[in-house]
Amino acid sequence: MGDRGAGHAAPTPLEEIASRISDLSKWREIFSFRGLEINSRTHQQGRSSAGHGAPGAGESPGSQPPCTVPQPLLLPQSAGGRPISPDTAMRLQQLLFGNTAPLFSCEWAAAHFRFRPPHSDLAYALQAGQGGTRAILAAVQAHIISYLLFTRETECTHLERLCRVGRREQGQALATALAETLWAAGGGGRAVVCLVTAPITTMPREGYRASSLAERIRLFEFSEKAAAQGFISDHIDCFQGEGSHGVILFLYSLLFSRTFERVQEDLGDTAPLLNISSGNVTCTEAVLSLLLTGRASPRQLxxxxxxxxxxxxxxxxxxxxxxxxxxxxxxxxxxxxxxxxxxxxxxxxxxxxxxxxxxxxxxxxxxxxxxxxxxxxxxxxxxxxxxxxxxxxxxxxxxxxxxxxxxxxxxxxxxxxxxxxxxxxxxxxxxxxxxxxxxxxxxxx
Incomplete structure (x- = not known):
């Protein structure tokens, strides 16, 4: 044992610390590339949420760490698109929340389009999650089923058309459903897709400020439905990946496709598009109307x-x-x-x-x-x-x-x-x- 280690001097404490820092930097780069964030808050949040008790049980409100939102999938700088102005971001929030503070709940910030396992009895199905986003997910689910059953070319019949769906076909179905809905909102002449270009990693425990995301999106406008669908398909992970804020981005895309002026005309004197009650953010029937008819008017329903x-x-x-x-x-x-x-x-x-x-x-x-x-x-x-x-x-x-x-x-x-x-x-x-x-x-x- 002594002879085998004789030719290798033991590293000094300083050298060992430097080596560990180098390894830490290497892994931090890997996780950053994957869209994850490692810090003490993430670890603390994981420990505090290990149980299933009520949030905050046994702790004072000030002692809890903030919620941690996975870093969203980001576009490369060469992707193009155009940013939105602060005034446009403010108008967006007013349409959604009215005069109240624009604040999405943790459930909204985490919501994205996630399918059940492929090649299963529910391969066609989105996981609905919790809270007010379920209405949007269910509406998109209806368009997905319509595509898989009656539009997609396949030799399968009846329910087999829904069960025998692979991961690639899931992405295609989602891209088609999103594009169809945006195209209808644009009146059959345009579609606008919103994607994130800058990271957001943490938010306060009580919620997520909508303006923090609105100021970091870029708009991609299309005058042909096929082009919009192809773009969404190429960037489908920006809607279905964890930490993508996919549901919020899709809602933004709907409003930009419809245009703010036409949305306001649709709404008339009715309340804003989202309701906030006891910290819960839910969709009004105007949002359902926009998803189903292309117009944000509850009278359409x-x-x-x-x-x-x-x-x-x-x-x-x-x-x-x-x-x-x-x-x-x-x-x-x-x-x-x-x-x-x-x-x-x-x-x-x-x-x-x-x-x-x-x-x-x-x-x-x-x-x-x-x-x-x-x-x-x-x-x-x-x-x-x-x-x-x-x-x-x-x-x-x-x-x-x-x-x-x-x-x-x-x-x-x-x-x-x-x-x-x-x-x-x-x-x-x-x-x-x-x-x-x-x-x-x-x-x-």
Whole structure:
């Protein structure tokens, strides 16, 4: 042992410290390139969140470290685009938050478009996450399903088209859905994509100031939908990567595609696009309207003020007003507002559902369902709630020719006071009096 080490002098303490600093710098560069940030705050946050208790339990508010946001994926300086002015950033925040302080929650800052594992029963599905971003994720999910089922060329049929999706196809589906939505917001003539160009690594525990991100984005404008879709596809990690702020960037892209002036016209005297209550940031129906119709007007979703599609015109005009994705709503608290016929009957059987404030996607696999009345007697619909505990797509059987007295007899004499699942009630806003069988799945919502 002594002879083997005789030719190598032991390093001095100073040399050992220098070597360790060199190794630390090397690993810091590697993690920085990967979009991660290593510091004591990250370590402390990881330890404090290891349990599942309420945030701040047993600690004073001032003793908790700030939330740590992973460094977003950044564009190279040669990517082009144009920055936004401070005045534009201020107008953006006013549209979103009104006169309140522009503050996104931690859930919004962390939200991005993340799929379930590829080649699985839910390979088509986005993880909905928590908080107010679920409405946006569910709306994009509806467009993804529409593309995978009815647009994409594949030999697979029915649900196989959704289950046999690989990672590359997931990215393509997301890029297509985002581009379609932005193009509709731009009136069919433009799309604007917002991407981050400077890092943001930490934020205070109570939330995330929207202006911190708005001042670091660049705008990329396209006059052709194919070009916009290709650009999004090339930069898809900027929307689906961890730390990408993908949901916020997509919301910004929607507003820039629509233009602030047209968004303000759509809103009229209504409240701003986002609601803030008890620290929670949620989407208004104006945001849902923008995602589904290209206009940020809650009247587009219903309420009795909009004219009937095709009023004063033939059936062809009414058909042209039907969108690619529909909308169904059910609220426990009256008054129940009726969704416009054009959204209850979209061109394809895919609906974003708002069920007592929670959002999911209802869809059929037969493209003829809404165009051939013979297909609407007894048929199957599928539902994805976005909740983490859902491991398979729920399959429902809809019977539009059932007899009410038979259903009442099965439910028993106390059935009039029985509350039905909100999803069933939403389905009945489209097919009045239909019965819904869950085929062994425990009803939810």
């Amino acid at each position: 219903g309420g009795g003020r909009e004219p009937e599609p095709g009023a004063g015109h033939g059936g062809g005009e009414a058909r042209r007003q039907r969108g690619p994705v529909g909308f169904l709503r059910w609220e426990r608290a009256p008054p129940e507002r009726q969704v416009s016929p054009g959204l209850r009957t979209p061109r394809l059987p895919v609906w974003l559902c708002s069920l007592s404030g929670r959002h999911g996607v209802l869809f059929g696999t037969d493209s003829r369902l809404l165009s051939d009345w013979k297909c609407e007697r007894v048929f199957h619909l599928y539902f994805y709630s976005g909740q983490q505990e859902q491991t398979q797509t729920a399959r429902l059987t809809i019977d539009t020719h059932s007899h009410h007295w038979e259903e009442a007899q099965r439910e028993g004499p106390c059935s009039p006071g029985k509350r039905r699942p909100a999803l069933e009630m939403a389905i009945r806003t489209k097919w009045a009096g239909a019965t819904v069988s869950w085929n062994g799945t425990d009803p939810f919502y």
